[in-house]
Amino acid sequence: MTADAKPLSGLRVLVPRGGTWGDMVAKALREQGASPVIAPLVDFAHTSEEDKLIAALKALEAGEFQWITATSSTVVDVLAHHNAVIPPTTQVAVVGEATEAAFKDAGYPVSRTPNDDNNTTEGLLEVWPEIDTGEVLRVLTLRSDVAKPVLTQGLINRGHDVTQVVAFRTVGVPVSVHTREDVESGRINALLVASPKIAREVAQQFPDIPEDTIVACVGPFTHGEAVSAGLRHNPDHADSSVKRALIETVESAIDQSDMLD
Incomplete structure (x- = not known):
């Protein structure tokens, strides 16, 4: 990594909620070099x-x-x-x-x-x-x-x-065909899973996630729900510095209490 490189450079991250939440998370991700894609998986x-x-x-x-x-x-x-x-x-x-x-x-x-x-x-x-x-x-x-x-x-x-x-x-929202294709092709190469409901939507809407795609669950409860829903996690990413940086960036911008459905 060069001196001026940022920890999330090269990541296109699916941000699964819009509104104030999505804007705050997207801003934090950009500051760390990521390219956020706001594509709400839940709505109200x-x-x-x-x-x-x-x-x-x-x-x-x-x-x-x-x-x-x-x-x-x-x-x-x-x-x-x-x-x-x-x-x-x-x-x-x-x-x-x-x-x-x-x-x-x-x-x-x-x-x-x-x-x-x-x-x-x-x-x-x-x-x-x-x-x-x-x-x-x-x-x-x-x-x-x-x-x-x-x-x-x-x-x-x-x-x-x-x-x-x-x-x-709180209800699930189907993403656009374009977003689904970007996830399945790996053009979106990181998925942010920020609540149990979002975990279920990711598992249902993206059944063919590429192996190299980072699936970042924020919080143990969300992770447990993701596993129960059948959402696959690449074991090679468990100790990934990029995955840790992605989760830490989100947690620095948004409180755990904002990651409820």
Whole structure:
């Protein structure tokens, strides 16, 4: 490697999500010399609780909630889709770097986030002083259909008045024929697998991955799901410095909490 070469030079990396998440990951990959190809394998569909969601958003706009929580940047898209506005009297608590960025980009101040050393839903509960004063708070929690209601349950266990709504569903999205051909031919030579749902989509949509293609799973849970789904990993890549650099680049740009479905 020359003095000015970067660790991911020569890699065309499939980035499996779009939006704020995809933009942040793609930027980090470019900085390390990779060529990212944003090709979402998952998208977000209307909730099965649409009536409940609409009623909750009307109550939100009316100022009935003191706090709103989110663990996905997609919540901002849901608010925009329904032309819903968070009033200035309602504070925002979020988990995840991409989630925080999306709220701030939409003009919503974020009052509470976890510390960097424990950027999880449990971590948020630990650094949220208002929920431990004894006052009963009215909180709206919005999440995906596959997210575990850890934050919701933690607030309920503390005695707060929580309205929890499944705001959207996570669904698989077929990639374009061009992208599939680029993966099967090896022109895209690295696949980023950033969540269990994405692992299942990669296994299903790309059954003929070339042996030299790097399959980079972020986190042991995602890796386990990938193996269960039948996604093949080249054993020669297990200790690859390039694969390690790819995973480290993603982890430096995005919190683990942003890699949930």
